[in-house]
Amino acid sequence: MFESLPYGGLAYGWIPFTIVLIFCLLFSIIYVLYHRASRPKYTGSAVITILGLFFALVSSLLVPLDVFLVSYMKNTDGSWKAWAETEEDRDTIKNSILYCYYFCYSVVLVFCFLLFPATFFFHSVPADQDEEEPSCGAKLCKSIKFTFVSLLLFSFLVVGGIFIPFNGMPPSNETSWEKIEWFFYELDANKGEDLLVFILNVVNLIGMIILIIYTGFGLSSFPWGILAGRRNVDAERSSLQISIQELESQINEIRVRNGNNSIPRFEQSQLDRLEQQVRLLQREEKDLEQRARNIINRCKLLCMPCRILIGILFTGFGFIIFLSLLLENIDKAIHSEGPYSGYTLVNGTIPNPLDVVLVLTQNIFPLDYILYTALILFLVLSSMKGIKSVGIRFFCVSLYKISLMYIIMALNVIMFSLVPNYTMFGNQHYRHNTTDNTTVVERCGATSFPEKKDNCVPSRISVLLLSFHYKAWIFGAAYYWLTWVLLVAVVLGSFYTLYNLRRPRRQEEEEEDLIST
Numbered sequence: 001m002f003e004s005l006p007y008g009g010l011a012y013g014w015i016p017f018t019i020v021l022i023f024c025l026l027f028s029i030i031y032v033l034y035h036r037a038s039r040p041k042y043t044g045s046a047v048i049t050i051l052g053l054f055f056a057l058v059s060s061l062l063v064p065l066d067v068f069l070v071s072y073m074k075n076t077d078g079s080w081k082a083w084a085e086t087e088e089d090r091d092t093i094k095n096s097i098l099y100c101y102y103f104c105y106s107v108v109l110v111f112c113f114l115l116f117p118a119t120f121f122f123h124s125v126p127a128d129q130d131e132e133e134p135s136c137g138a139k140l141c142k143s144i145k146f147t148f149v150s151l152l153l154f155s156f157l158v159v160g161g162i163f164i165p166f167n168g169m170p171p172s173n174e175t176s177w178e179k180i181e182w183f184f185y186e187l188d189a190n191k192g193e194d195l196l197v198f199i200l201n202v203v204n205l206i207g208m209i210i211l212i213i214y215t216g217f218g219l220s221s222f223p224w225g226i227l228a229g230r231r232n233v234d235a236e237r238s239s240l241q242i243s244i245q246e247l248e249s250q251i252n253e254i255r256v257r258n259g260n261n262s263i264p265r266f267e268q269s270q271l272d273r274l275e276q277q278v279r280l281l282q283r284e285e286k287d288l289e290q291r292a293r294n295i296i297n298r299c300k301l302l303c304m305p306c307r308i309l310i311g312i313l314f315t316g317f318g319f320i321i322f323l324s325l326l327l328e329n330i331d332k333a334i335h336s337e338g339p340y341s342g343y344t345l346v347n348g349t350i351p352n353p354l355d356v357v358l359v360l361t362q363n364i365f366p367l368d369y370i371l372y373t374a375l376i377l378f379l380v381l382s383s384m385k386g387i388k389s390v391g392i393r394f395f396c397v398s399l400y401k402i403s404l405m406y407i408i409m410a411l412n413v414i415m416f417s418l419v420p421n422y423t424m425f426g427n428q429h430y431r432h433n434t435t436d437n438t439t440v441v442e443r444c445g446a447t448s449f450p451e452k453k454d455n456c457v458p459s460r461i462s463v464l465l466l467s468f469h470y471k472a473w474i475f476g477a478a479y480y481w482l483t484w485v486l487l488v489a490v491v492l493g494s495f496y497t498l499y500n501l502r503r504p505r506r507q508e509e510e511e512e513d514l515i516s517t
Contacts, residue, residue, distance in 0.1 A: 024057040052111035059104040071426030078431040161198035207410030216489025218386030223314035342476020358422040421445040430455035
């Protein structure tokens with residue numbers, strides 16, 4: 001598949017990617033096992049969730065490999081390397097990485113519309129925990145019924161991808177059947193690429209909405225949470241004791257007020273609730289007493305300076321991400337051709353700090369791999385923090401299995417807005433003839449397109465995103481405006497996090513958390 005690529009290029013590109021693959025698998029295992037600790041018996045469901053999350057991560061972390069391969073085709077002076085001088089050799093490399101994207105995305109769609117619904121509804125427990133668990137046959141029938149609904153939804157997307165006129169309309173002088181045949185001819189002409197990308201764009205839109213809810217809040221709460229840290233055990237114990245004393249005084253007040261008389265029903269229910277809260281807080285107090293004698297708790301005190309340093313680092317990282325997205329969106333608002341081009345930026349002028357750093361670090365192998373992976377990891381961890389803080393249930397349906405997977409799918413869209421020049425061309429250069437017949441070397445980029453498209457090789461992920469935006473501009477416009485919503489969500493999340501950090505969190509909030517566990 002990569003016969004023309006030198007062995008050095010294969011090593012440079014695939015060794016870091018192999019390390020990233022191992023990391024993705026370990027992360028997927030840890031994430032799923034951590035969230036299923038209370039339901040350890042459904043091993044098959046966990047394996048499917050791990051694999052789905054793994055392939056979603058791989059589809060995002062293919063981007064540095066994609067950028068490396070297209071950048072490795074050219075020298076710093078803008079000339080082609082010997083192994084990439086012919087268009088056939090370049091097409092071989094480009095098609096190979098494109099097929100990798102197709103494979104990962106196809107697997108992700110199978111998980112989203114077939115495997116996840118089937119396993120979720122097969123293992124879903126009855127609403128009443130006292131109710132006897134249904135038989136395997138009943139669970140299988142339920143799983144097939146709801147999976148059929150999911151496949152029916154997928155079929156509607158397929159029909160929409162075939163018949164929505166992204167490439168124009170069929171000739172008006174043809175018969176009805178010939179018009180239908182025209183749609184299938186167009187599908188065969190682009191080898192189903194438009195159909196696949198249409199379905200992926202729909203999935204990405206769903207992921208963007210989930211990303212706004214969770215990642216928007218997590219981008220502020222995650223670094224600030226590390227910076228502020230949790231209160232130490234002694235402070236928590238003291239707060240618990242005060243809360244227990246207040247609750248016990250309320251209980252005594254009710255008992256004294258009624259004396260030897262029977263307690264009214266309303267006050268009895270209130271008394272039962274207060275006694276339950278006291279028992280829960282006493283249970284937590286015992287846990288804190290054990291933690292106070294734990295070596296880990298003492299080590300946390302020693303690591304306090306490191307935690308503060310990491311919190312400051314992550315806060316700055318989150319601010320740079322916010323600033324880069326903001327500058328990129330402002331640049332699109334000023335210099336793009338508007339919604340009918342999907343807000344595609346051709347000749348931007350506002351510098352993007354993260355984009356500049358990633359393009360420069362590609363010269364120091366494999367620093368760009370590390371930074372890009374760190375960006376993805378930071379956004380994923382922020383999303384996990386948002387999922388934990390906002391909640392992982394929607395209409396009583398647990399969403400942790402699929403919410404992070406949809407978020408990771410949408411990260412390709414966010415990363416393309418966050419680091420457009422790096423994602424599109426890497427550090428490629430091309431030769432440009434000026435008006436006085438002198439040749440200058442310029443960097444390929446979204447803000448400096450070459451006069452001839454063959455002078456630079458765009459990454460396959462940028463081709464998948466941009467080419468379809470010109471055919472269906474509504475997706476590019478939707479991503480643009482949803483990015484603005486994400487920025488607003490980050491700002492609102494920051495204000496909420498700062499407000500939440502400055503006030504003591506105790507009694508009602510923590511009692512509700514305890515009751516829900």
